[in-house]
Amino acid sequence: MALVCFNASLEKHAGCAHLTVAAQNYRALLEELTQRLPQLTQEVLTPLALVIDGEIVQEPFLADFSADAELHFIEKIAAG
Amino acid sequence: MSEAREFKHIGQRTIRPDGFDKVTGKANYGADLSLPGMIWGAILRSPHAHANIKKLDVSRAQASPDVLAIATFEDFPSVNAAAQRNGSQRKDLMDTACNIFANQKVLYHGHAVAAIAARSQAAAIAALDLIDVDYEVLTPVLNINDAISADAPILHETMMTQGLAEPATEASNVSARMELKKGDIEAGFAAADVIVERAYDTPTVHQGYIEPHATTVVFNDNGPSMIWCPTQGHFDVRARVAQLMNLELGQIKVVASEIGGGFGGKTTVYLEPVALILSKKSGRPVKMEMSRGDVFRASGPASASQSRIKIGAKMDGTITAMQATLHYEAGAFQGSPMGPGCMTVFTPYDVENLYVEGFDVVVNKPKVAAYRAPGAPQSEFAAEMAVNELAKKIGMDPIEFRLKNAAKEGTQTIYGPKLKVVGLVACLEAAKSSPHYNAPIPENVGRGLAAGFWFNIGGQSSVIINLNPDGTGTIIEGSPDIGGSRASMQMMAAEILGVAPSSLNPIVADTEHVAYNQTTGGSRTTFATGMAVVEAAEDIVEQLKARAAAMWNVTAEQVDFTDGVAHNLSGEDQLTLAEICASAEKTGGQISGRANINARGAGPSFAVHICDIKVDKETGKTDVVRYTAIQDAGKAIHPSYVEGQFQGGAVQGIGWALNEEYVYSKDGIMENAGFLDYRIPLASDLPEIEAIIVEVPNSFHPFGVRGVGETGIIPPLAAVGTAVAEAIGQPISSLPCSPPKILKLLMAAH
Numbered sequence: 141m142a143l144v145c146f147n148a149s150l151e152k153h154a155g156c157a158h159l160t161v162a163a164q165n166y167r168a169l170l171e172e173l174t175q176r177l178p179q180l181t182q183e184v185l186t187p188l189a190l191v192i193d194g195e196i197v198q199e200p201f202l203a204d205f206s207a208d209a210e211l212h213f214i215e216k217i218a219a220g
Numbered sequence: 221m222s223e224a225r226e227f228k229h230i231g232q233r234t235i236r237p238d239g240f241d242k243v244t245g246k247a248n249y250g251a252d253l254s255l256p257g258m259i260w261g262a263i264l265r266s267p268h269a270h271a272n273i274k275k276l277d278v279s280r281a282q283a284s285p286d287v288l289a290i291a292t293f294e295d296f297p298s299v300n301a302a303a304q305r306n307g308s309q310r311k312d313l314m315d316t317a318c319n320i321f322a323n324q325k326v327l328y329h330g331h332a333v334a335a336i337a338a339r340s341q342a343a344a345i346a347a348l349d350l351i352d353v354d355y356e357v358l359t360p361v362l363n364i365n366d367a368i369s370a371d372a373p374i375l376h377e378t379m380m381t382q383g384l385a386e387p388a389t390e391a392s393n394v395s396a397r398m399e400l401k402k403g404d405i406e407a408g409f410a411a412a413d414v415i416v417e418r419a420y421d422t423p424t425v426h427q428g429y430i431e432p433h434a435t436t437v438v439f440n441d442n443g444p445s446m447i448w449c450p451t452q453g454h455f456d457v458r459a460r461v462a463q464l465m466n467l468e469l470g471q472i473k474v475v476a477s478e479i480g481g482g483f484g485g486k487t488t489v490y491l492e493p494v495a496l497i498l499s500k501k502s503g504r505p506v507k508m509e510m511s512r513g514d515v516f517r518a519s520g521p522a523s524a525s526q527s528r529i530k531i532g533a534k535m536d537g538t539i540t541a542m543q544a545t546l547h548y549e550a551g552a553f554q555g556s557p558m559g560p561g562c563m564t565v566f567t568p569y570d571v572e573n574l575y576v577e578g579f580d581v582v583v584n585k586p587k588v589a590a591y592r593a594p595g596a597p598q599s600e601f602a603a604e605m606a607v608n609e610l611a612k613k614i615g616m617d618p619i620e621f622r623l624k625n626a627a628k629e630g631t632q633t634i635y636g637p638k639l640k641v642v643g644l645v646a647c648l649e650a651a652k653s654s655p656h657y658n659a660p661i662p663e664n665v666g667r668g669l670a671a672g673f674w675f676n677i678g679g680q681s682s683v684i685i686n687l688n689p690d691g692t693g694t695i696i697e698g699s700p701d702i703g704g705s706r707a708s709m710q711m712m713a714a715e716i717l718g719v720a721p722s723s724l725n726p727i728v729a730d731t732e733h734v735a736y737n738q739t740t741g742g743s744r745t746t747f748a749t750g751m752a753v754v755e756a757a758e759d760i761v762e763q764l765k766a767r768a769a770a771m772w773n774v775t776a777e778q779v780d781f782t783d784g785v786a787h788n789l790s791g792e793d794q795l796t797l798a799e800i801c802a803s804a805e806k807t808g809g810q811i812s813g814r815a816n817i818n819a820r821g822a823g824p825s826f827a828v829h830i831c832d833i834k835v836d837k838e839t840g841k842t843d844v845v846r847y848t849a850i851q852d853a854g855k856a857i858h859p860s861y862v863e864g865q866f867q868g869g870a871v872q873g874i875g876w877a878l879n880e881e882y883v884y885s886k887d888g889i890m891e892n893a894g895f896l897d898y899r900i901p902l903a904s905d906l907p908e909i910e911a912i913i914v915e916v917p918n919s920f921h922p923f924g925v926r927g928v929g930e931t932g933i934i935p936p937l938a939a940v941g942t943a944v945a946e947a948i949g950q951p952i953s954s955l956p957c958s959p960p961k962i963l964k965l966l967m968a969a970h
Contacts, residue, residue, distance in 0.1 A: 147636055148399040149383060191637040195920070197820055198679055212636030215559040217675045219452070219741025220484035220590040220930050 142209040144173065150213060153179045164207060166190060166200040188213040228783070229711045230923055233860045234721050236707045238478070247478040250434035250450035251509050258436065259288055261337045261491075261498045261508040262344035264351050265518060266326035269360035269584040269888020270373065273324050273333070273353060281336055281350035289337040289501035290351075291494055293321035298466035313463055315553040319587050320464070320493055326355070327375060327552035328586050329889050330517025332490075337498040337506050360584040360888030364526050364547045367393040367581045375552065375582045395554035398562050398578040400634045408541025408573025412532025416610045420602040422937070422955045423881035424524040424549065426516055427591050428872070428900045431480025433519060434509040437495035444732065445472050445496060450479040452486045452700055453739025458731050460489045461496060475730040476700040483702075483872070484590030485520055487739050516893035520589020521882065523548040523556045527565075527602035537616050537624045541573040542566045546599050548580055551587035556580045557595025560675075563635040564934075565599035567673040568622070568644055568826065569607075570631040584888050590741060592869060593674040593930035597876065597937050601955070604670035604938030609951065618669045619652045619828075627673070627826075643852025643916035643926075644671065644826035650914050651828040656848040665834045665845055668942025672827045672934025676927035677742040678819030681749040682735035683756045685713060685724070686812040689805075691798025693717075695726040695756075698737030699749040703868075703929055704861035708746045709753045711857055712923065716757035718784025719797055735816050743927020746857055747918075748819035754922045759813035767807040768795050821920020825927060827851035829870060829935035833943035837966055840959030842878055842944060848910040849935075854918040854926030862928050863911035869932020870909045875901045876933075877940035879956050 141160035151157055154177050163169040169190075173180050190200035191212040197203050198216055205211065241247040278290045296317045317323070322331045334351050338344035361367045361375060372393055380388040383397035409415060435449040445467075451457050454474040462469050479486065491508045499506040510519065530543040544565050548556035562578040591597075611621035626648060631639045651657055651669065661667045684696040695709050706726035714721040738744065765779040768786035772779075772793050780787045786795045804810050832846040849866040856862040879899040883892045892898045917924025937955060945952040950965045 145636055148401045152385070194637045194640045195821055196637070196675060196677070198677060199818055210638070214563070214635050214637075217560060217677045217742060218557060218590055218594050219487055219677065219739050219744065220592045220594045 142205055142207060142211055144211045146213070153177070153184055155179070164205060166203045169211070185213060187216070189216045227715055229714045229721055230855065230857055231859060232711065233858065234707055234711060236704055237710060237726055238701065238706055249431055249478045249480055252477065253436040253448045254507065255436060255438065255505040258505040258507055259337050259339055259502060260341040260344045261335050261495055261506050262341065262348055263332045263494065264334045264348045265514070266322065266329060266331040266333055268326055268355055268357050269329045269362070270358040271326050271355040272358065273322060273326065274356050275352070275354040276334065277352040278334060280352065281347055284347055284350055286338045286343045287336055287347050288339070288504065289498040291335040291497040291501070293317065293323045295497045296464050298463060316460065316488070317464055319553055320490060328584050330514065330586065331552070332518065335494045335498060337502050361393060362583060362585070362884055362888055363524070364549060364581050364583070367583050375584065379554065379582070393582050394579050395550065395582060396558065396580040398559055400562055400576045401574060402632065402634050403573035405541055405543055405573050405575040409532045411534070411540040413535045414610060414613050415530065415532040416606050416613065417530040418606055418609070418953055420527045420529065420605060420953050422525045422598045422601060422876070424521050424585060425876050425880045425882070426521045426898065427481070427483040427485040428875070429481030429483060429485055432510045432512060432515045433491055435491045435495050436505060436507045437492065437499045438505045439496055439499035444470065447472060447474045447492050447496065448477055449474070449492055450477045450486060452479070452482040452702060452741050454700065455698065455731055455736050456487070456739050457489055457492055461493050464493045465496060473730055473732045476728055479700055479702055481702070483592050484594060484741055487590055487741055488520060490519060512895065513893040516898065517890050518586055520587055522591035523550065523588045523595070523598060525549070525598035527599060529602045529606040531606050531610050533610055533614060535614055537614055537621050539569060539571045539625045542569065542571050542603070543575045544599065544603065546576065546578040548578070548595065548598065549583050549585065549588065550580050551585045552582060553587045554580055554582055556588055557590065559595065561595030561599040564596040564673050565603050567633050568627050568671045569625045570627050571625060574634045576634060585882070592872065592933040596672065596674055597873065597934050600672055600934050601937035601941065604935070605941050605952065608668065608670070608938065608942045619648050619657070622671060623648050639824065641916060641919065642824055642826060643914050646914045646916050647826050647828040647850045647852055650850045650912050651830060654830065654848055654850065654912060656830050656846055656910060661832065662845065664947065665832050666943040666946030668831045668939040668946060670829055670935040670938035670942065672931050673824060674743065674930040674934065675824050676747065676822040676930065677744045678748045678822045679738040679744050680818045681737050681752040682816045683749065683752040684734060684812060684814050685756045685760055687760065687801050687810065689801050689810070691719065691796070691801045692723045693725070695724050695753060696729045696734050697726060697749055697753070698729055698734040699745045700728055700740045702740055703865060704858060705745045705749065707861065708750060708857040712750050712753045713757045716754055716761060717797060718782065743825070743929040744822065747822055747921055747925050747927050748817070750857070750925060751819045751921060752815040752817050755815035755817060756813035759815065760811060763811050763813070764797060764800050767800050767804065767811070770807045771795065771803060821918065823854050823918030823920065823926040825852050825931040827931045827935050829939040831936065831939040831943045833940065833947055835944060835947040835962060837948065840962035842957060842962070844874060844906055846907055848912065849932060850912040850914060851928060851931055852914045852916050852926060853928045854921065855915055855924035856913050857923065857925060859913060862913055865928045866911040866932045867909040870936050871901050871906060873933045873936025874906065874940055877937045877955055877957060879958050881956050
């Protein structure tokens with residue numbers, strides 16, 4: 141099961157700091173999270189980048205990850 | 221890429237393909253295009269920092285024979301419709317529109333109110349006097365303290381603070397709050413032997429690009445309209461203008477001219493939509509330029525900030541807790557880089573207990589834009605100053621203190637993920653053994669050292685490489701070249717194809733001739749567009765092998781391609797790339813490679829800077845007497861340009877730390893909107909910036925590249941601040957360390 145960790149701002153929506161998920165790709169992850177945590181809506185999650193085992197994926201729509209991956213949602217990084 | 225590799229072209233210092241045109245004046249920048257029948261646009265700007273527009277009357281201007289078109293906020297068709305809808309994107313678009321033209325209210329000195337097109341620039345400027353505006357002047361909000369005070373005038377009546385524990389119920393000048401945490405901050409401070417707590421502030425500063433914004437635009441009813449402008453992202457200019465003007469993307473072609481600096485400041489639109497409106501109304505090509513004063517007053521500077529930092533450590537040097545409260549000015553509309561500021565503030569440190577709270581605050585100043593590593597210099601300045609003070613209190617060398625607590629592979633950041641392989645320790649070790657750090661500190665000189673971190677990004681890049689029948693070729697890319705990237709693209713393609721870099725001509729195509737590319741910024745171009753170049757070149761190699769196989773009547777698997785030569789593994793035959801291209805007609809037509817990617821795997825970059833500063837204690841004047849910039853580049857494709865990025869970032873950071881600041885009157889009028897009064901460092905002000913390239917390869921890039929454009933501006937603020945503090949024997953908490961401030965500190969101490 142992949143581990144999803146929420147930062148302090150997302151924790152307010154999620155109601156927990158982390159949880160494990162059965163999903164192994166981004167679309168399944170969104171579906172699972174929004175079903176299990178109704179306040180964590182698509183509107184909250186889709187503007188964010190997904191970090192998979194330390195790699196920031198700015199556009200994660202097609203991203204896959206392993207069953208033991210560590211996942212974080214973070215603000216997309218802007219350009220300078 | 222995980223092991224050391226030998227390269228033929230990567231790592232060489234080739235001649236830049238755009239250099240000759242630039243040094244001979246042949247290169248065409250934003251203001252260099254003139255067209256038959258062209259007229260000029262000019263903008264009427266607000267003389268007030270905060271005022272309601274009671275009346276905007278353009279009738280006298282309309283009646284003037286010199287005036288060919290007038291534009292105001294009312295000319296944005298889709299924004300008026302968008303205003304009826306909800307959603308963050310619409311809000312963002314509305315803010316962009318309201319920044320380009322004030323909508324019933326001016327929010328900063330220099331805010332555009334209306335524009336006029338006339339036959340000459342002088343006529344357009346003169347006709348601005350024919351526009352009548354009645355203002356109801358309001359009290360301006362000019363800094364964070366004023367903005368967050370209980371009785372502050374509210375800039376936007378509908379703006380509620382996002383991110384609070386409970387939903388906001390009243391309008392506020394604070395648009396957003398962000399919170400990040402790790403571990404137990406209270407327990408961390410309880411475990412500390414020594415605690416440093418201090419407040420810091422940084423001023424509003426400008427990127428200081430030498431080329432002002434300019435554009436030439438032709439509206440076309442029967443085909444794509446053309447926009448010529450200096451920009452870091454011509455595809456985003458196209459998208460922004462299309463949204464504002466309710467046009468399809470295919471109705472606009474944007475040509476990126478050569479660009480005289482951007483540093484993040486040329487990632488949005490100011491003049492382009494205005495010129496398109498004027499061109500549409502007049503039926504003529506329209507040219508517009510910002511004056512230097514306009515650039516200062518009405519483009520996007522970097523946020524001013526206020527930070528409170530608290531750090532605790534044990535006497536053995538172990539940091540036990542780090543805490544920050546960060547406020548960022550967004551300017552007149554929400555959207556400062558508060559988020560990345562919060563995420564980067566403590567990332568150079570592997571510490572168990574962290575807490576960061578950030579606030580985005582609107583004030584009556586121009587809407588901020590990105591500036592190299594947006595948000596990071598402000599927060600990391602505060603953190604690094606406190607770290608240096610703490611190291612001194614404990615009695616540890618600042619490098620040893622950092623090495624004891626340095627972020628490394630596996631460090632869990634405050635924004636969540638664990639770092640992969642990074643080069644901070646390598647940079648600190650390089651600093652420790654550098655000639656500069658081992659040189660004695662001269663008399664009356666202070667020495668400062670600081671570290672910096674930036675994420676770097678990847679993103680979308682598209683590249684086409686066309687080969688000619690003689691084996692030369694063209695690299696068609698869509699990333700505006702703001703730092704020598706065309707040379708890097710040449711070198712990476714040449715490395716794969718085994719040809720001389722000079723045989724490949726790199727061009728930045730307009731939005732019609734190459735697929736979408738994200739903006740040049742975030743240190744993404746050499747990494748992401750470079751990956752696309754490599755992929756396109758590898759596409760060509762496969763085709764070259766197939767063509768050679770066809771010539772030899774063997775399979776492609778029986779062909780090897782090395783150093784520009786195809787080898788028949790079933791015999792002795794060889795064909796050079798040029799020979800294969802020469803016979804392309806016989807084997808299926810001409811050869812081109814293509815790549816459209818959304819690059820992942822950008823490698824973060826760390827830097828460490830060392831600064832020696834001499835202070836004249838009678839005048840407060842500062843002189844940087846020695847400066848060294850050390851940074852992890854992953855792999856330096858072109859070392860000269862990498863060093864140039866290090867040096868450029870250092871110089872801009874030195875300016876931010878020593879002299880640069882927006883100065884406003886109490887009424888919100890900017891009083892130093894020119895380079896005579898806004899003091900950026902000149903070449904004659906500074907010593908040679910010594911650059912040390914550290915190479916800890918990024919395994920996600922074929923050559924190991926990490927972006928290098930951002931991180932270099934982060935450490936100078938605290939390296940300089942600490943050096944000044946050491947030189948005068950007084951703590952520094954406010955930038956810039958300008959002579960009046962230094963004198964005040966010295967007088968207070970005596």
